[in-house]
Amino acid sequence: MRPVAVIGAGKTRFGAFPDRDLRSLAVEAGGKCLKDARVRPDAVEAFFLGNFAGPAFVGQNHLAPYVSAGLGISGVPATRIEAACASSGSAFYHAWAGVAGGVYDLVMVVGVEKMTSQPTARVTEILASAGDCAGEIKAGSTFPSLFAMIARRHMHQFGTRKEHLAAVAVKNHANGALNPDAHMRKAITLEQALAGKPVADPLNLYDCSLVSDGAAAVLLAPVERAAEFTDKPVRVLAAAQASDHLALDQKEDITTFPAVRAAAARAYRMAGLEAKDIEFAELHDCFTIAEIIALEDLGFVPRGEGGRYSMEGRTAREGEKPVNASGGLKSKGHPVGATGVAQICDLALQIRCEAGPMQLARHSIGLAENLGGSGATCVVSILGRV
């Protein structure tokens, strides 16, 4: 297995863009990425597209060649990967595997989703198709209600409080206000966060991530060739994907995600690192409770301690373990299929010291955790200096 580097990154702003279609967003991100690495489209040897539900959101299937042709990339493998909200994390993982295994030298990964053209009720329905449709979804669950059950159980089992959830929202909104590409650049107070309109008790509006349009792209190459393209390569220290059951009722304990633990264990082993070595992270805060549980499943804190740890400000920009300096899904936005690659872009920008107002003091080793559904897919990646 060869060491792999991120040699280029590009992303669109996240937001609601009624005048932009899916392909134009993907092509904008991909084009910026090619430019960042000074790579011509015809040099790209394989193309991976992470997209969750383009067919349902915009009526277009077969999206990988549709997007790659728009970028001028033809004649090479162009493959769409769908893994719910972890679609582009998974696309990144498989692109990494292709370069690490020596199948390709130069691979592009784009993640994209165009969600805001559908009314909210339809968006909720499309997102729910990532759950167990013959079971929990048929019975009336949606993702907010599934994560509400998870939050309620976490509260019961570990004494997590609504204030802990709200603290995650406050922190991610504060971070997002510093991100020029974020969907929502608005700091909020703890009181505001606690007073949000109820969505699925105990989760309110401020506990839920945003419905967004957007795209992100990275280019990968073997470390040994990285200098041909960039003087700021970022090394992929590890990439790992794992799976689990879709339905909550198939899990032994709904306050922990075995797929996250499995992917994290493999990633730490591959990188030769432990949780304590991770300097900063982009975690999958589709709901505030998901960030709290991620802190625990990744070993940043012991089981049940994620809420208190967040409340104490230890995941803030100035804390010991900054989480979601980009604003996270909560404030940066969550165009589902773009999220995994956007996390990789945000890690890479920090490591390259190009994160602008978001730049963290310690930024040498970062981790991204991208979750699909209520935990049936997870991709954990660790990036660092070459």
Next chain:
Amino acid sequence: MRPVAVIGAGKTRFGAFPDRDLRSLAVEAGGKCLKDARVRPDAVEAFFLGNFAGPAFVGQNHLAPYVSAGLGISGVPATRIEAACASSGSAFYHAWAGVAGGVYDLVMVVGVEKMTSQPTARVTEILASAGDCAGEIKAGSTFPSLFAMIARRHMHQFGTRKEHLAAVAVKNHANGALNPDAHMRKAITLEQALAGKPVADPLNLYDCSLVSDGAAAVLLAPVERAAEFTDKPVRVLAAAQASDHLALDQKEDITTFPAVRAAAARAYRMAGLEAKDIEFAELHDCFTIAEIIALEDLGFVPRGEGGRYSMEGRTAREGEKPVNASGGLKSKGHPVGATGVAQICDLALQIRCEAGPMQLARHSIGLAENLGGSGATCVVSILGRV
């Protein structure tokens, strides 16, 4: 890159199965495959699922962990790949790349589609989402009408006749009658084939493949470990995927598919073989004209000669280059996401000399060509004896 072997294969019957759901079909094929290779589910290191439109056909997204959990495969990467009708050919390609590159030793690929629960008009609409929806599809095209335009142009340019198309249908129906797992086991005459109900002139009912339910699975391992699992390993001599524009109007010439030519060129180079060395093939006859063009794009015959070559019986079971001994998509059936892996299964059974009534006299080196949409994705694989 390590040599890779197919160490197990399994498939369901293809047909219309109102009492079976998508997962039960996929689990049946995967279970048979595990049994064929005497592999326990927990030994599988990665799982790839080829599926085109489960979300639209049966309302379920996030299908890879959904199916893998049903097979008892958890904690490893489980990834759905969507590439229109080439979804599971692409899944096979990426599984091959993972083993060839040394990322995994033991990988399962399942292809599945459950189509017959939707009315025909809705099936046509779902299939059309693999075309360029903002262009040709919005303007009223469906896949039968796109391939009708291709056929009409091929006739104009090369003198191909309706009889040539019908000869492909007659041959594939005759072959399918020998396949115990085929959707339609019914031989037809040339007169019947020519008198089929019009679909999109010049294509009639007998020029079009079937709408089917079904699944197929294979297990891959490095050749050096194949003997642990089977005494009849089949070697993957080559696997290659290529892409092109979605829309016909973006192509310079609609009577040839550049993605097929690119994938074939790469596959021949990888295998160190030429078209003449291929003893038999499973080709993507979504429409009869597609088989004719595939013969040309794969270099089996010169441009424009595919129709006459078929009419002369040279692709029949007893011909010099048997094509679609399984019955092909035309008669075996075309559960879209299952087709690519089903082709691999059929090649492997021939090479293992286990094809029963379908067994061909020469069966050492076989090629599979799996086409997505009107040629925007193509996967070409070549299998042979270890």
